[in-house]
Amino acid sequence: MSKLKAILLDRDGTLIEDKNYAFKIEDLEILPGVIEGLKILQKEYIFVIVTNQSGIGRGYYTLEDFHNFNNYLIELLNRENIKILKTYYCPHLREDKCECRKPKTKFIDEIIKDFNVNIKESWMMGDHPSDIQFGMNAGCGTVFLTTGHGDKHLDELKSLEIKPTIISDNFLNAAKKILQLD
Ligand SMILES: [Mg+2]
Ligand SMILES: [Zn+2]
Numbered sequence: 032m033s034k035l036k037a038i039l040l041d042r043d044g045t046l047i048e049d050k051n052y053a054f055k056i057e058d059l060e061i062l063p064g065v066i067e068g069l070k071i072l073q074k075e076y077i078f079v080i081v082t083n084q085s086g087i088g089r090g091y092y093t094l095e096d097f098h099n100f101n102n103y104l105i106e107l108l109n110r111e112n113i114k115i116l117k118t119y120y121c122p123h124l125r126e127d128k129c130e131c132r133k134p135k136t137k138f139i140d141e142i143i144k145d146f147n148v149n150i151k152e153s154w155m156m157g158d159h160p161s162d163i164q165f166g167m168n169a170g171c172g173t174v175f176l177t178t179g180h181g182d183k184h185l186d187e188l189k190s191l192e193i194k195p196t197i198i199s200d201n202f203l204n205a206a207k208k209i210l211q212l213d
Contacts, residue, residue, distance in 0.1 A: 034149035035077050036213075037142065039171065040115075041133075041157030042082040044179015045202070047104060049158070054092035054100045061107065062178050064203030069113045072206050075213065076153070077146060080118040081138050081165070087122035094122065116146060133157075134164035154209055156202075160188050163195045172196040172212065174205045 043049040048060040069078065080101075086092050092100075097120065105115050119138040123129040130137040142148055155166025158179035166173035175188065175195035188195070196212070199205035 034147050034152075036075060037146065037148045037150075037153040038072055038076045038078050038209075039142065039153065039155040039166065039169075040078060040080050041155075041159065041162045042080050042101075042104070042118075044158035045156055045162075045176055046080070049179040052086040052089075052091045054086065054096040056100060056103050059100065059104060059107075061104075062202060064201045064206075066108075066111050066113065068203040068206030069108065070111065071203075071210065073113060075210070077148070078113070078115050079142055079146070080115055080120075081133060081142075081155075082118065082120050083132050083161070084120045084122050085124045085132075087120075088124045088127065097122075117142075133159075134161045134168055136165065136168050139165075139169040152213070154196075156205065158184075160184050160191055160193055163188065163193050164191075166195075167193065172209070174199060174209065176200070176202065176205060178202065 046065050050058050084097055087097055101118055121131040123132055143150055151170050154172040156174040158176045163173045163175050173195040174197045177200045197205055197208045
């Protein structure tokens with residue numbers, strides 16, 4: 032069986048407005064261009080979400096809150112015929128020094144196994160330098176979005192010498208560039 036190509040999606044600030052530890056459904060707001068962008072990418076790629084959710088570890092919301100909120104997003108996307116195959120979430124704090132918090136690559140290994148993914152032909156899209164580092168660690172193409180926290184992290188990106196393949200302020204434009212490069 033030939034391997035699949037995947038888009039690894041950060042969630043907060045990438046697919047939805049980053050409202051700092053949001054977990055209430057009424058606070059869920061899909062960012063401009065996301066639905067359209069996912070629709071054009073879906074012809075060539077499968078989708079998974081990879082998200083750091085330290086709000087769980089901090090006790091800001093429960094695991095159940097997280098699942099309710101996340102399932103609602105998946106349902107909204109489903110209604111647009113967009114399929115998210117799985118959500119990989121890290122509930123830990125940075126201080127926990129776990130193996131699953133981006134930019135650590137435990138989830139990369141799981142994604143490759145779970146979906147028979149060709150990771151070198153896959154992409155990571157996110158709004159934080161750790162997303163880009165995560166994608167680079169995996170050998171993926173990377174998209175840095177300035178839609179969430181991305182804007183304020185642009186300088187950090189430069190100083191860390193992290194070079195995303197694509198930098199964009201709009202998910203749909205980023206999606207089009209991915210398709211041009213693939
Ligand atoms: Mg983010
Ligand atoms: Zn973790």
